């Protein structure tokens with residue numbers, strides 16, 4: 244096992260109004276390392292009073308120095324922050340892996356990539372322009388401005404803690420908002436170290452506040468607080484629904500990035516040597532704990548047996564082990580309840596008659612017995628009526644579904660309440676262009692899978708959510724348009740008629 248030195252501090256602190264604070268109650272909760280199964284950090288257990296303090300700090304910061312700063316100056320602070328994250332990327336990656344058990348290679352890649360978001364959106368800060376409207380009223384000058392919304396409540400899940408927060412924080416800050424961010428209770432440690440870099444980069448106090456605690460205890464207050472203007476949420480669809488309902492009471496703006504049951508479709512004409520690792524990376528990378536997991540492999544019947552055989556052979560070679568070891572390919576599940584959920588779904592799939600092709604249990608290897616592992620698991624001959632074909636498992640469980648032709652592939656892929664992503668493997672250029680139009684998904688990859696960038700929009704169709712993160716247009720999710728009218732003609736208004 245790779246060394247896991249203890250943290251320098253016994254107890255971590257939250258960032259509220261530029262102050263490093265314990266919870267008002269003085270309570271803490273334990274954060275667990277999913278590989279050792281042991282608690283490794285003590286995190287403040289925020290209560291409603293802490294939410295109120297953080298929102299108050301963010302609200303004051305919104306009206307203070309941050310608001311009067313030029314957009315260029317805001318962008319420069321974000322660029323400084325990007326440099327600091329780049330310097331700290333390795334440390335942050337190790338913290339993330341210890342907290343959520345995801346592979347060090349993946350967390351390294353994410354932590355090294357995060358600075359690009361702050362550079363890109365920081366650079367965009369002073370390129371947000373209003374318009375002059377050629378208004379149809381003589382002597383009147385009409386222009387528009389894009390203004391920030393105010394306090395943004397950002398709520399994020401445990402699977403890619405810093406990356407998914409970055410997708411919210413970078414555009415929100417570039418647009419001039421202030422933020423109260425609550426990471427998942429299962430992965431709060433890296434957030435609190437990330438928080439130190441905001442201070443160092445020169446963000447005014449209160450612009451970024453980080454509170455740690457349980458969603459069921461403080462989530463509702465974050466969403467309903469009267470001074471929160473917008474809720475940016477990533478998480479499961481059941482929680483998303485609750486957040487949306489709670490936010491409706493205060494008519495707050497909301498973006499929701501939710502779950503998925505994404506189809507990864509292999510046609511007989513695909514280059515199979517690329518499609519097979521593509522299917523594997525779609526589901527077993529991140530141990531299936533990714534919203535864009537290609538958890539349904541749709542395989543054309545004429546190559547079904549061949550693909551299944553190769554897929555099983557390839558997946559069998561995946562190295563399960565310590566996520567801090569760069570040679571490991573499959574790590575543990577982040578939480579014990581989530582492992583139970585994954586194992587329950589495996590049982591349901593068997594009961595419903597799916598054919599188990601691989602895995603299906605907790606690994607027997609004693610060297611990893613303390614970790615919360617589930618073997619990479621595959622089910623064949625899955626039909627659309629099975630729960631395993633419809634519900635998000637969020638674990639290393641692949642459902643393989645045969646199809647006859649293009650129409651049937653599209654029908655199966657679209658037969659889902661979700662619409663986050665889809666993958667398509669084909670050498671037919673016409674099909675590669677035609678099918679993305681027919682797939683009900685916010686992201687479609689052709690002959691590739693699971694790529695994201697700060698440059699390209701990310702978000703769901705149907706019950707995978709709404710609003711877009713990443714790409715230039717994401718900043719507009721954090722802006723509102725104001726129309727300013729000026730009478731430049733010195734006219735005397737007619738008092739009782741609309742002008």
Ligand code: NAD
Nearest residue numbers: 399400401426427458459462463478479482500501502534
């Ligand atoms: P979750 O919904 O349980 O928790 C997400 C966040 O919501 C956590 O911070 C949690 O504390 C908070 N929360 C819980 N109850 C709340 C409440 N009542 N009010 C406000 N906040 C509350 O999700 P999870 O288990 O941490 O993450 C897994 C889910 O996230 C999966 O469904 C996955 O598909 C989804 N996800 C989506 C994306 C995306 O971009 N579409 C990315 C990653 C994960």
